[in-house]
Amino acid sequence: MWQSKGSNMLRVENLTKKFEEKIAVNQISFTVKPGVITGLLGPNGAGKTTTMRLISGFLSPTSGTVTYGNFGIDSDLKEIQSRLGYLPETAALYSDMLVLEYLEYIARIRGVEEGEISSRVNKMIELCELSTHLKIPISFLSKGFKQRVALAGTLVHDPELIILDEPTSGLDPNQISHIRHLIKSLGKDRTLILSTHILQEVEDICDDVIIINGGTIVANSTVKGLHRGNSMYVSLRGDEKTVLPKLKSLFLLAEKLETEEEQDGFIPYILGLGDKNPQDVFSNLKKSEFEVREIKVYKKSLETIFEELTRGAK
Amino acid sequence: MKNIKSIVKKETTTYFNTPIGYIFASFFLLLISFLFFYGLGGNSFWDLKVSSMEQYFLWIPILFIIFIPAITMRLWAEEERSGTLEVLLTLPLNDLEIIVGKFLSAWIFLIFVVLCSLLVPLTIWILGTLDLGLVFCGYLGVILLGGAYISMGLVISSLTKDQISAFMLTLLACLLTFLMGYQPILQFFGNTLGGAIAFFSLSQHFESFRMGVFDPRDLYFYFSFISVMIAFNSIILRGKK
Numbered sequence: 001m002w003q004s005k006g007s008n009m010l011r012v013e014n015l016t017k018k019f020e021e022k023i024a025v026n027q028i029s030f031t032v033k034p035g036v037i038t039g040l041l042g043p044n045g046a047g048k049t050t051t052m053r054l055i056s057g058f059l060s061p062t063s064g065t066v067t068y069g070n071f072g073i074d075s076d077l078k079e080i081q082s083r084l085g086y087l088p089e090t091a092a093l094y095s096d097m098l099v100l101e102y103l104e105y106i107a108r109i110r111g112v113e114e115g116e117i118s119s120r121v122n123k124m125i126e127l128c129e130l131s132t133h134l135k136i137p138i139s140f141l142s143k144g145f146k147q148r149v150a151l152a153g154t155l156v157h158d159p160e161l162i163i164l165d166e167p168t169s170g171l172d173p174n175q176i177s178h179i180r181h182l183i184k185s186l187g188k189d190r191t192l193i194l195s196t197h198i199l200q201e202v203e204d205i206c207d208d209v210i211i212i213n214g215g216t217i218v219a220n221s222t223v224k225g226l227h228r229g230n231s232m233y234v235s236l237r238g239d240e241k242t243v244l245p246k247l248k249s250l251f252l253l254a255e256k257l258e259t260e261e262e263q264d265g266f267i268p269y270i271l272g273l274g275d276k277n278p279q280d281v282f283s284n285l286k287k288s289e290f291e292v293r294e295i296k297v298y299k300k301s302l303e304t305i306f307e308e309l310t311r312g313a314k
Numbered sequence: 315m316k317n318i319k320s321i322v323k324k325e326t327t328t329y330f331n332t333p334i335g336y337i338f339a340s341f342f343l344l345l346i347s348f349l350f351f352y353g354l355g356g357n358s359f360w361d362l363k364v365s366s367m368e369q370y371f372l373w374i375p376i377l378f379i380i381f382i383p384a385i386t387m388r389l390w391a392e393e394e395r396s397g398t399l400e401v402l403l404t405l406p407l408n409d410l411e412i413i414v415g416k417f418l419s420a421w422i423f424l425i426f427v428v429l430c431s432l433l434v435p436l437t438i439w440i441l442g443t444l445d446l447g448l449v450f451c452g453y454l455g456v457i458l459l460g461g462a463y464i465s466m467g468l469v470i471s472s473l474t475k476d477q478i479s480a481f482m483l484t485l486l487a488c489l490l491t492f493l494m495g496y497q498p499i500l501q502f503f504g505n506t507l508g509g510a511i512a513f514f515s516l517s518q519h520f521e522s523f524r525m526g527v528f529d530p531r532d533l534y535f536y537f538s539f540i541s542v543m544i545a546f547n548s549i550i551l552r553g554k555k
Contacts, residue, residue, distance in 0.1 A: 058404050059555050060555040081406040086404045090400070092397030092398040092401055093401075094396075108316075108320050109405050109406075109407065110406065
């Protein structure tokens, strides 16, 4: 169903967008490689949708550049847009059109050859399970169906650069699973960015994650790398009042792990290492003559990481 | 060209798929026929008993003030309200292709409605002798005047986010450009200023067509006006980004 696509990389450099006095996106830079699904995360108003709108060409940047392969968004916007499948957050559709009419119109306008329109549209109908609603005006459809029609319109020309703003919004659990599976298969050989509020979705389908807060990137890593973090869990015997200040003098960050209870006089702590290696933890703890029961790399949930990185966001 | 054709087809179909198009077309055709045949103040076809359409073409610019805003109000405002503008502007289309497509669709609908009124000259032609040159010239003027009003309505629609505002503002703009060619008002401005104001009035350039005179300068004026409005619309669209 999907043809193997090119190997163009999306590169965003120092992208800034100001709306009068408000800076929506501030000097952000990242790259999205083909074959890698990149998730864009952030609280409401963080700048995710603005970033997607800038990449899609709906908005022009105040400064900075977006390039896709050899094409720059300033000089070759139409070249990029002809390769782009963009699903906006609102999944807006022409409500007076029939589902079939809409898909044919979008296919034609996206440059699908006249002889191929019918087969491409049929594939989308099959893929997004729309066959029972083809002759129904879009205004009569439920939110989930509208989302599927919008997704079908986004993919009808078999794009190589795909930007999806909350693609599973309004879908039922079966549909969510189906669409996630579809996104995963599309992402294998395409350049794909998706924005979502569902952290589980990022864990399930994304390879890379970019977290935006207040218009700037606060994390840009692989999903695995983000989990790995740079923290250690240690369980030490002793009075917290004497142990904790010592730990704080040795490490960048030291705090008691509130979610775990003290056991047999051993209190759990989290140590932020900064530029130290995990082996430094051993030697430092040994030198300080702490009684250690357990020591391991501390893996935070994506929710915790997200909360920490976007804390204080309005 | 292929893209413009697709947009024209989609937009024109919308006029025929939604009741608003039929409502305003029926309203326009009924009103123009009523005003021409029965009129106001003894100037009707049956009062004058002359097989001429001069009075008919006198009413058209006035009715366009209400009819044209109804045609153009949704062109951009609805895209903005429903969010489809984001889809439209990220398709591989030039701004000019979209604007021209939208303009042509509204113009085609207007021409269709105006041609539906051909029953009027046909009736007169059956009843008496009709100057077909005057009828042809009048209809050409109506189509050009309508095109100019539509291009203005298109610009106003792109400046608003809801159809009601677009309708009201276009109505005011059409009324203004009509009054700019209305002699009792122009008298207040004296010959020089009045002449300059009248030059930019859309209804003033329709006068020669109404009288059955084909003046290429008026044709040039209408096409220039439409081109300027389309260019202006393109600037507004770029500003939205």
